Amino acid sequence: MGIIEKIKEIEAEMARTQKNKATEYHLGQLKAKIAKLRTQLLEPPKGSSGGGEGFEVTKFGHGRVALIGFPSVGKSTLLTMLTGTHSEAASYEFTTLTCIPGIIHYNDTKIQLLDLPGIIEGASEGKGRGRQVIAVAKSSDIVLMVLDASKSEGHRQILTRELEAVGLRLNKRPPQIYFKKKKTGGISFNSTLPLTHVDEKLCYQILHEYKIHNAEILFREDATVDDLIDVIEGNRKYMKCVYVYNKIDVIGIDDVDRLARQPNSVVISCNLKLNLDRLLARMWDEMGLVRVYTKPQGQQPDFSDPVVLSADRGGCTVEDFCNHIHRSLVKDVKYVLVWGSSARHYPQHCGLSHNLRDEDVVQIVKKKEKEEGGRGRFKSHSNAPARISDREKKAPLKT
């Protein structure tokens, strides 16, 4: 029997089993069995390099965004509108058969947007090109789930389930469960608060299913069995997802209003070019990019060319910033001067561990190099931006 058949069989058994206190342990065990099989399903077949016929698209720019959705919801139309790169759009399903990259220029950053074939129920098990599409989603920083506003709202749940089946967790944070495998000592089970979904016995049973007999486990929140399994599996990817309801031109205003109020949702119409600016702003916010402008000593910062950092990718400290400029820079840095929202006063003298925020300005002071305006803390502040507004960026700063 293949892995998919095994999963189906267990799913059927779960559907047959009534949910109550007596079956709780059994159901938990079945969930763990499915999770193990799904992980097996993700492993590349033995003997292959793992790549297979995936969509090989080189990463480009400061972040990557994937368009995921059912066929004909308007993904390609949206890519063409936002990036100017043409991607064939048509009224028949599966117009797009491969991954088509485009670039969004936004806030002086470049973001790679990927158009992908439509996916359908069963994608995670390999229907259509589902597996390859989902692999691209996993390689992205955020997902835009494109939905047809005139179609069933169930589509959103179906797609979420498909992505969850391969270990993606949308708009969730990792469960607050500390878990560490040990060599000896048995299982130590603790929690910092009363648990209503999981007890010691269930926890042992799940661990047993994974053949884990020595481990330390501490619940810091009232987590579920699914959370526990996620932590044990350890291969989940937690991603932001914006639900993009397209084609609002064909539905009534009441429906538009209702969809727009749902969490993490933006309503748009590609045909009428409605709300695309809102979508871009939302996408930008969710990506959490941090633009840092370098100010060379005695010169104005170049506001058109930021160093772009991200908490999810590499971090946002002064050290991360230095490493972005040059790997060997860190060892020469004495301290840095920071202007912007991360600074308590302007300029603030900061060390390598200081966390930078979006639109900060940084001047690096190297060892054996004097800072601008001579030594001392009471240097003039007038030559540097207090807060960098878009307006200021366009006009040269006074020195």
Ligand SMILES: Nc1nc2c(ncn2[C@@H]2O[C@H](COP(=O)(O)OP(=O)(O)OP(=O)(O)O)[C@@H](O)[C@H]2O)c(=O)[nH]1
């Ligand atoms: N009414 C309306 N139709 C739209 C809108 N955006 C796209 N369409 C139409 O929807 C159809 C499908 O658009 P595509 O861009 O090909 O959709 P897709 O999601 O890329 O489809 P696949 O590549 O087949 O998965 C086309 O006929 C588009 O013209 C919109 O905002 N309103």
Ligand SMILES: [K+]
């Ligand atoms: K289409």
Ligand SMILES: [Mg+2]
């Ligand atoms: Mg398409």
